[in-house]
Amino acid sequence: MIPEDLSYSEQHEWIRAEGKVxxxxxxxxxxxxxxxxxxxxxxxxxxxxxxxxxxxxxESTKAAVSVYAPVSGKVVEANAExxxxxxxxxxxxxxxxxxxxIELSAPxxxxxxxxxxxxxxxxxxxxxx
Amino acid sequence: MPFIANTKAQREQMLAxxxxxxxxxxxxxxxxxxxxxxxxxxxxxTEQEVRTRIAALADRNSGGLISFLGGGxxxxxxxxxxxxxxxxxxxxxxYTPYQPEISQGTLQAIYEYQSAICRLTxxxxxxxxxxxxxTAVYEAIMMALRVTGRRKVVVDETVSPIYRKMVRSYTSNxxxxxxxxPAAEGLPDRDAVxxxxxxxxxxxxVQNPNFFGCIDDVTDLAExxxxxxxxxxxxxxxxxxxxxKPPGQMGADIVVGEGQSLGMPxxxxxxxxxxxxxxxxxxxxxxxxxxxxTVDARGRKGFVLTLQxxxxxxxxxxxxxxxxxxxxxxxxxxxxxxxxxGKEGLVELARICAAKADYLRGRLLAVPGVxxxxxxxxxxxxxxxxxxxxxxxxxxxxxxxxxxAGFPLVRYFPEMNNCLLVAVTEQRTKExxxxxxxxxxxxxxx
Numbered sequence: 001m002i003p004e005d006l007s008y009s010e011q012h013e014w015i016r017a018e019g020k021v022x023x024x025x026x027x028x029x030x031x032x033x034x035x036x037x038x039x040x041x042x043x044x045x046x047x048x049x050x051x052x053x054x055x056x057x058x059e060s061t062k063a064a065v066s067v068y069a070p071v072s073g074k075v076v077e078a079n080a081e082x083x084x085x086x087x088x089x090x091x092x093x094x095x096x097x098x099x100x101x102i103e104l105s106a107p108x109x110x111x112x113x114x115x116x117x118x119x120x121x122x123x124x125x126x127x128x129x
Numbered sequence: 130m131p132f133i134a135n136t137k138a139q140r141e142q143m144l145a146x147x148x149x150x151x152x153x154x155x156x157x158x159x160x161x162x163x164x165x166x167x168x169x170x171x172x173x174x175t176e177q178e179v180r181t182r183i184a185a186l187a188d189r190n191s192g193g194l195i196s197f198l199g200g201g202x203x204x205x206x207x208x209x210x211x212x213x214x215x216x217x218x219x220x221x222x223x224y225t226p227y228q229p230e231i232s233q234g235t236l237q238a239i240y241e242y243q244s245a246i247c248r249l250t251x252x253x254x255x256x257x258x259x260x261x262x263x264t265a266v267y268e269a270i271m272m273a274l275r276v277t278g279r280r281k282v283v284v285d286e287t288v289s290p291i292y293r294k295m296v297r298s299y300t301s302n303x304x305x306x307x308x309x310x311p312a313a314e315g316l317p318d319r320d321a322v323x324x325x326x327x328x329x330x331x332x333x334x335v336q337n338p339n340f341f342g343c344i345d346d347v348t349d350l351a352e353x354x355x356x357x358x359x360x361x362x363x364x365x366x367x368x369x370x371x372x373x374k375p376p377g378q379m380g381a382d383i384v385v386g387e388g389q390s391l392g393m394p395x396x397x398x399x400x401x402x403x404x405x406x407x408x409x410x411x412x413x414x415x416x417x418x419x420x421x422x423t424v425d426a427r428g429r430k431g432f433v434l435t436l437q438x439x440x441x442x443x444x445x446x447x448x449x450x451x452x453x454x455x456x457x458x459x460x461x462x463x464x465x466x467x468x469x470x471g472k473e474g475l476v477e478l479a480r481i482c483a484a485k486a487d488y489l490r491g492r493l494l495a496v497p498g499v500x501x502x503x504x505x506x507x508x509x510x511x512x513x514x515x516x517x518x519x520x521x522x523x524x525x526x527x528x529x530x531x532x533x534a535g536f537p538l539v540r541y542f543p544e545m546n547n548c549l550l551v552a553v554t555e556q557r558t559k560e561x562x563x564x565x566x567x568x569x570x571x572x573x574x575x
Contacts, residue, residue: 039438041413044278057438057447064438066447 199552251377259403262387342511351380371479392466416450
């Protein structure tokens with residue numbers, strides 16, 4: 001299940017760009033690999049992030065991983081729902097389990113990300129572990 | 130690494146196996162000035178000879194002094210029951226449990242220790258301990274930097290100079306702004322501290338009672354630092370909390386302290402115990418191990434190490450601390466000590482220490498030329514007196530009479546040449562204190 005309308009990073013983040021603002025989450029593959037998410041450390045609103053910089057962290061019952069910024073920009077909103085219900089990352093990775101919204105400072109960076117087909121190939125090869 | 134003895138024949142066999150003529154040839158690439166050469170090691174001794182030799186060395190120590198030394202480490206009585214309990218083989222390992230859930234007893238002890246520290250400090254969560262009071266201050270600073278994302282830390286001069294020195298050393302390569310504010314008559318100077326709190330200030334560090342033994346209510350400092358988005362870190366003396374307002378009630382965000390007074394014998398350098406407690410909302414930024422209580426699949430009570438995603442074995446270089454152990458045995462001592470003392474015992478102990486200090490203060494001030502420093506401040510069991518001559522000279526004189534009279538503040542405060550820091554615990558009798566006052570009078574007045 002890889003939605004067609006999103007862009008993907010090699011760190012398994014997705015971004016849905018709408019105008020100047022993009023919504024970021026982790027992919028179904030990533031949540032499945034993580035297992036039950038127990039805590040999402042949300043990014044600070046207003047934080048300026050460069051592409052590839054650590055935005056926040058996710059803890060599951062078996063690991064703790066960083067979530068990176070797939071593109072550069074400023075964090076404009078964090079998904080407060082995840083504070084009470086971090087399991088949304090598992091149950092709805094592309095929907096209610098979104099993590100933060102970023103105001104793109106360099107929209108051209110979107111072209112450097114993968115589309116759904118490319119991400120599918122990526123998972124099938126090197127990223128699929 | 131173990132020392133593995135080998136014979137000349139074995140060495141020759143090993144050299145032959147690697148094709149080397151001699152040990153000298155093997156190490157020939159090491160520049161001569163870096164080679165250790167012949168070691169000046171005397172021939173071996175028998176066990177009997179070693180015992181005689183070491184006993185003779187130990188005799189050169191000055192044991193049995195009547196001690197009024199404090200400065201963060203206090204001579205409290207340790208009940209024999211404490212050693213009996215912590216020496217049980219089930220407990221007798223200081224090492225951190227890495228397959229923790231198999232050690233339910235250890236985890237329960239840690240959990241109960243954490244609960245005791247939370248009640249003592251009136252905080253919401255405590256960790257399973259750190260190394261000592263000084264490293265606990267450093268860890269609190271690192272925690273405040275993580276919580277706030279800021280880069281400036283304000284440490285007041287009334288915090289132990291030993292801790293301040295440790296913090297300067299630990300943080301020297303971190304690129305943070307470490308500011309020390311000058312004290313005003315034995316307490317933090319509110320204006321000086323306020324001036325240093327800005328939008329980049331992660332934390333203000335204070336101590337209560339402070340290094341001069343002065344008691345402070347830092348509620349106003351907590352409000353001040355909170356207004357500007359920073360945290361207040363309070364270093365405490367746990368025995369004092371039997372009587373004093375706990376840091377949690379003053380608005381402290383992180384409470385640390387030296388746990389030595391909770392059943393650890395005084396020894397040069399430890400092992401001691403670092404206390405740390407915090408507000409629950411900052412727990413994920415806390416260093417160290419944390420034990421939690423839970424239920425197993427059948428609903429039975431059990432204990433686990435919890436919130437491990439903060440720790441090195443999961444979070445790697447992003448862990449909240451590079452301290453991956455705890456002072457397990459020392460924390461257990463603290464728990465057993467507090468349990469033996471009980472709630473009322475702790476209050477009574479603090480009261481006795483304060484009353485004895487009050488008595489000694491009266492006796493010392495009756496000696497001609499001795500005055501109180503910071504006399505208008507409140508004190509518990511420790512205070513500073515001004516002497517009519519250099520304090521270290523007086524200390525040397527009293528040493529000859531079997532007294533460790535106190536700590537010469539000039540060692541850390543050059544302008545306090547005549548100042549003596551005196552501490553009293555329940556261990557000091559009326560006779561001890563009378564003897565100190567009398568001896569001081571003899572030395573000062575001849």
